[in-house]
Amino acid sequence: MKRVVIIGSGNVATSLAHGLSRHCCVAQIYSRTLSHARALADAIGCPDATDDLKKLVPDADVYILAVSDDAIAGVISAVPDNGALWVHTSGSKPIDLFKGRRARYGVLWPMQSFSRQVVTALDEVHFFAEASDEAALGDLMALGHLISRHVVEADSAKRRQLHVASVFSCNFANHMWTLAAEVLDEAGLPFEAMKPLIHTTVDKLDRLAPAQSQTGPAIRHDLKVIASHQAMLDDDKRDIYDLITQSIMNRNPLDDNAQ
Amino acid sequence: MKRVVIIGSGNVATSLAHGLSRHCCVAQIYSRTLSHARALADAIGCPDATDDLKKLVPDADVYILAVSDDAIAGVISAVPDNGALWVHTSGSKPIDLFKGRRARYGVLWPMQSFSRQVVTALDEVHFFAEASDEAALGDLMALGHLISRHVVEADSAKRRQLHVASVFSCNFANHMWTLAAEVLDEAGLPFEAMKPLIHTTVDKLDRLAPAQSQTGPAIRHDLKVIASHQAMLDDDKRDIYDLITQSIMNRNPLDDNAQ
Numbered sequence: 001m002k003r004v005v006i007i008g009s010g011n012v013a014t015s016l017a018h019g020l021s022r023h024c025c026v027a028q029i030y031s032r033t034l035s036h037a038r039a040l041a042d043a044i045g046c047p048d049a050t051d052d053l054k055k056l057v058p059d060a061d062v063y064i065l066a067v068s069d070d071a072i073a074g075v076i077s078a079v080p081d082n083g084a085l086w087v088h089t090s091g092s093k094p095i096d097l098f099k100g101r102r103a104r105y106g107v108l109w110p111m112q113s114f115s116r117q118v119v120t121a122l123d124e125v126h127f128f129a130e131a132s133d134e135a136a137l138g139d140l141m142a143l144g145h146l147i148s149r150h151v152v153e154a155d156s157a158k159r160r161q162l163h164v165a166s167v168f169s170c171n172f173a174n175h176m177w178t179l180a181a182e183v184l185d186e187a188g189l190p191f192e193a194m195k196p197l198i199h200t201t202v203d204k205l206d207r208l209a210p211a212q213s214q215t216g217p218a219i220r221h222d223l224k225v226i227a228s229h230q231a232m233l234d235d236d237k238r239d240i241y242d243l244i245t246q247s248i249m250n251r252n253p254l255d256d257n258a259q
Numbered sequence: 260m261k262r263v264v265i266i267g268s269g270n271v272a273t274s275l276a277h278g279l280s281r282h283c284c285v286a287q288i289y290s291r292t293l294s295h296a297r298a299l300a301d302a303i304g305c306p307d308a309t310d311d312l313k314k315l316v317p318d319a320d321v322y323i324l325a326v327s328d329d330a331i332a333g334v335i336s337a338v339p340d341n342g343a344l345w346v347h348t349s350g351s352k353p354i355d356l357f358k359g360r361r362a363r364y365g366v367l368w369p370m371q372s373f374s375r376q377v378v379t380a381l382d383e384v385h386f387f388a389e390a391s392d393e394a395a396l397g398d399l400m401a402l403g404h405l406i407s408r409h410v411v412e413a414d415s416a417k418r419r420q421l422h423v424a425s426v427f428s429c430n431f432a433n434h435m436w437t438l439a440a441e442v443l444d445e446a447g448l449p450f451e452a453m454k455p456l457i458h459t460t461v462d463k464l465d466r467l468a469p470a471q472s473q474t475g476p477a478i479r480h481d482l483k484v485i486a487s488h489q490a491m492l493d494d495d496k497r498d499i500y501d502l503i504t505q506s507i508m509n510r511n512p513l514d515d516n517a518q
Contacts, residue, residue: 163484172499174463201428202461
């Protein structure tokens with residue numbers, strides 16, 4: 001059974017520790033704050049917690065750096081190589097942070113937004129793996145498959161595309177809801193009213209690709225409704241409304257819809 | 260117990276018929292296609308189905324026109340007034356379709372996207388009501404409250420704002436997912452990878468307003484990441500990326516975030 005050390009006790013570390021502890025031996029939790037390391041170790045039944053990088057157990061198989069992006073390099077340089085597999089979990093940091101400092105290393109990035117309060121089930125989370133060499137990649141993919149059904153190889157370029165996609169999928173979708181909330185607020189109406197509709201829209205993704213489940217005035221090229229909406233919006237929202245409407249119309253020329 | 264006639268057998272009519280049949284007497288279902296009327300009537304235990312507007316039962320309390328937007332006016336003019344409450348369920352058609360043709364009338368618009376295949380639970384769906392007079396509004400709100408916890412008065416202007424909000428909430432959020440799917444497709448990656456993240460983003464709406472749960476490079480004013488994303492996108496996606504990023508940044512000046 002693989003022995004894993006988890007460096008970090010934050011959002012990603014918490015869900016990883018819980019997921020991994022069911023399938024391998026989490027030998028130690030490190031955190032800058034001992035009480036945090038101890039709390040996470042206790043929660044998963046791990047015997048060893050530390051706040052001292054010099055006291056990392058020396059003989060684990062895998063060391064997972066689930067710390068903030070800016071802290072990764074510091075941990076790598078503070079600890080000498082021991083020949084184990086060293087892994088960070090960041091989508092935006094390159095694998096090269098390890099280069100010249102570790103012999104076997106990789107990146108294992110979970111495509112999910114974690115919080116410390118909630119232990120997230122990892123089975124359906126997609127993990128993206130990159131490693132220093134084929135053997136390390138094999139070990140890393142095997143580790144990922146212990147906790148998730150979806151482990152895919154992805155180099156830095158692919159991770160960047162995944163990151164852009166997540167910005168559209170989550171950050172920008174969420175901003176659409178912010179704009180909707182503003183429109184409703186002006187009318188004295190609660191954003192709550194949108195939630196059943198939002199849930200239905202998301203549920204459709206289980207059956208259809210988003211391009212296939214698009215609805216609304218833009219895909220119908222309903223210029224009368226579009227004009228009435230444009231007339232109601234402030235500049236900021238109208239610019240966004242126009243651009244997205246045009247983008248939907250461009251992808252769905254009227255000829256395609258005419259029956 | 261109120262006696263209700265449902266005119267229509269499509270998406271909205273189906274869920275309304277099921278919801279109403281538990282709390283009042285659905286006396287008749289009308290559809291242009293008799294077999295559709297019959298199927299829906301049978302499904303809810305309603306004794307009477309017809310495809311003839313001349314055979315509408317004359318003495319119901321409420322007549323609900325859950326037909327397509329463009330069919331509403333035709334039904335109204337084909338049937339003489341009988342003094343009952345007449346209601347259409349369209350968000351985009353004005354209440355004035357009834358003016359001069361009915362004495363007591365209104366609009367009861369459910370903010371949900373329905374499909375004929377799925378009977379949608381209405382309890383949490385927000386209904387927006389408008390009526391010809393106070394007494395009719397009282398009757399209409401009471402009818403709505405039989406099937407939903409959320410029935411709110413909303414005139415045509417408010418319905419228009421709700422409609423714009425639903426375009427942002429659903430149509431535009433869905434288009435963000437289309438754009439994400441395109442980015443992923445270019446990298447040979449499946450849109451599936453986004454789903455756990457999308458579900459987490461939607462779940463957050465139960466705890467926080469969307470403006471409060473915004474994350475990502477735009478709200479962090481992370482210009483380096485933003486520039487690297489811009490460099491990867493085609494013109495269409497980059498224009499949208501830029502405009503939404505700017506809209507998020509404008510609402511979250513850096514001073515607000517600095518601690």
